Amino acid sequence: MLRKLVFLAVVGVFLVDATCDTTIFVACQDKFADKLGIDRYAFCYSRLNPLGLTLQIQDIYINGGVAAERGLNVVCNAYNSMVQCLSDASTTTFECFDMGYLLTHSSAPNQAYSYGFLMSMLQYQCGAGFYLASDNWQCMQRIYNGKNATMYGCITDFVLNAQEDPKRGCNYVQTGMDCFSKASTLQGCPDELKYYGCESFRQYSLPQFARCDKQCTIDTQYRGI
Structure with a gap:
């Protein structure tokens, strides 16, 4: 037990007294899987392999859903249905x-x-970042289609490096932000999508590295601020 507490202190995790009901959580994740169009048995495996689930979601961004529904809408409707399911059961994503x-x-x-x-990245992409991506979805779809492997590599490198050497975690966060920002650059697409890519990755890193003082630059001229 002491070794576990020492490990958690080293990686900088701030633990709260979470009261998530596991049975409810699994049921709500099943709804998430149904909305994504992923077989529940396969999704059960994906819960044990979140990096694989990340790749599946990127594939949905590229290929969309049934009846040619936009991938962003498919993923965010699925995410929001899971959040609503938890809320209906008097629990929250925070827990x-x-x-x-x-x-x-x-x-x-x-x-x-x-x-x-x-889940942290999806909260951003289906929340504060939704309309930025939605208004430029043809570009974002092309970005995911052409740079899927690159973006997945940004994520896997970060996960492996951050767990191997958490003391350098903030450096790995910056590397990942730069990686996603660069990957979100495409000729004919607005530069603002570089911010979307950067912020997506910054949000991705927050569950473990909220302490890192990292920010993404906003092109205020393009945004009309």
Whole structure:
């Protein structure tokens, strides 16, 4: 037990008294899977392999859903249905995505962090960042289609490096932000999407590295601010 507490202190996790009901959480994740169009059995495996789930979501961004529904809409409708499911059961994502809870209910730290990272990024992409991507979705779809492997590489490198050497975590956060920002650059697409890419990754890193003083630059001229 002492070794576990020491490990959590080293990686800088701030644990709260999470009260997530695991049975409810699993049921709400099943709704998430249904909305994504992922078989529940396959999704059960994906919960154990969050990096694989990350790649599946990027593929949905590229290919869309049934009846040619935009990938962004498919993913965000699925995410919002999971959030609503938790809310209907009088619980919240704050409790069920809490890193203390995820670490306790995962077989390995990498698994817990990868899931928490993904949910944090989706919260941004389906919240504050939604309209920035939605208004430029043809560009974003082309970016995901052409740079899917690059963006997935940004994520896997970060996860592996951050868990191997968490003391240098803030450096890895900056590397990931730069990686996503560069990947979100495409001829004929607005430069503002570089901010979307950068902020997506910054949000991805927050469950473990909120302490890092990293910010993404906003092109205020383009935004008309």
